[in-house]
Amino acid sequence: MPKTAYVRTKPHLNIGTMGHVDHGKTTLTAAITKVLAERGSGTFVPFDRIDRAPEEAARGITINIAHVEYETDTRHYAHVDMPGHADYVKNMVTGAAQLDGAILVVSALDGIMPQTAEHVLLARQVGVDHIVVALNKADAGDEELTDLVELEVRDLLSAHGYGGESVPVVRVSGLKALEGDPRWTAAIDALLDAVDTYVPMPERYIDAPFLLPVENVLTITGRGTVVTGAVERGTIRVGDRVDVLGATVDTVVTGLETFGKPMAEAQAGDNVALLLRGVPRDAVRRGHIVAAPGSVVPSRRFSAQVYVLSSGEGGRSTPVATGYRPQFYIRTADVVGDVDLGERSVARPGDTVTMTVELGREVPLEPGLGFAIREGGRTVGAGTVTSVG
Ligand SMILES: Nc1nc2c(ncn2[C@@H]2O[C@H](COP(=O)(O)OP(=O)(O)OP(=O)(O)O)[C@@H](O)[C@H]2O)c(=O)[nH]1
Numbered sequence: 001m002p003k004t005a006y007v008r009t010k011p012h013l014n015i016g017t018m019g020h021v022d023h024g025k026t027t028l029t030a031a032i033t034k035v036l037a038e039r040g041s042g043t044f045v046p047f048d049r050i051d052r053a054p055e056e057a058a059r060g061i062t063i064n065i066a067h068v069e070y071e072t073d074t075r076h077y078a079h080v081d082m083p084g085h086a087d088y089v090k091n092m093v094t095g096a097a098q099l100d101g102a103i104l105v106v107s108a109l110d111g112i113m114p115q116t117a118e119h120v121l122l123a124r125q126v127g128v129d130h131i132v133v134a135l136n137k138a139d140a141g142d143e144e145l146t147d148l149v150e151l152e153v154r155d156l157l158s159a160h161g162y163g164g165e166s167v168p169v170v171r172v173s174g175l176k177a178l179e180g181d182p183r184w185t186a187a188i189d190a191l192l193d194a195v196d197t198y199v200p201m202p203e204r205y206i207d208a209p210f211l212l213p214v215e216n217v218l219t220i221t222g223r224g225t226v227v228t229g230a231v232e233r234g235t236i237r238v239g240d241r242v243d244v245l246g247a248t249v250d251t252v253v254t255g256l257e258t259f260g261k262p263m264a265e266a267q268a269g270d271n272v273a274l275l276l277r278g279v280p281r282d283a284v285r286r287g288h289i290v291a292a293p294g295s296v297v298p299s300r301r302f303s304a305q306v307y308v309l310s311s312g313e314g315g316r317s318t319p320v321a322t323g324y325r326p327q328f329y330i331r332t333a334d335v336v337g338d339v340d341l342g343e344r345s346v347a348r349p350g351d352t353v354t355m356t357v358e359l360g361r362e363v364p365l366e367p368g369l370g371f372a373i374r375e376g377g378r379t380v381g382a383g384t385v386t387s388v389g
């Protein structure tokens, strides 16, 4: 049976749930899909379908299972549920998830915990400009305590430049909404209204040459290799030629889908799967870039402005010096790089410094591109490319 095509009737945005382990991100994600499915504008995705490794669900030409899609009255959303897992935090810090807004989930029972603060800090650094707060587990929380947690969250957001007084804070219960309790399904509606109205539609660079950072690679027997990811800029159609940088091949897009539905044209902001003609499965990896032919030139050397996280923010407790060799997370790529701090030669935690970096391999770079610096599984710095070469 032919699949129903994706029809673009509403603006598309990418959002996600973030927050401390066990505060209820996945339960809330499932509850959102359930409430919207009952409204007739989406498919219910149960908890155990969201909360499993992408590899296990890599079936057909489809999107990374960490994403779910749904529609409100005014918008189409791709929603990525970010477990406290380091790999997903990594997606967030490199901007691979390309979040236009985020739902910060805070348990009303526990209040702000270390990852609540870490995620707010990272969101700020990667340019997520709008956060809506879900004070979850409000069914089990004491009202006065919940008021205190709300104050605490608003303060945290203000401290990171989010204007805590004006950020919508909605008291929800993912668990009770999943059970169909009308008081709490109404709270999910209120949360979605807050997202619809508070997170503005971002500018999309639809006219720029096509670029997609590869997040995941799959094989479909008999059809070929599929890459998935969010389109960073431009548009693409079946039959278009593309370069795969990293794999250094040129090929043709022979299939195009979003959330399992074929589409005629994908554009900046869309989460898509591209079927590539004649590209061997092991030639393409996460971190490679699919781009309009000749539109980007990869390089190894760049200068950047970098903020070195303080130990209180989860960063290092000791300075870094010229010769430091951490991992650079640039788009979906993870590349080792040699740091040169020039005359300054050392940078202490909490400092903002300029540096030049020599990467271990070439990647497409451009001024303004954000990246994270990680070492031993934790984020130690965040920066922006200022010049290339
Ligand atoms: N009382 C109550 N419990 C909840 C609610 N939402 C989630 N829980 C419980 O909290 C626990 C954690 O929920 P998850 O949804 O797995 O939390 P998470 O934030 O996705 O956790 P990680 O992905 O591991 O970071 C589970 O036992 C849920 O049943 C809620 O609204 N009320």
Ligand SMILES: [Mg+2]
Pocket (backbone or CB within 6 Å): 025, 026, 027, 051, 081, 082, 083, 084
């Ligand atoms: Mg979870």
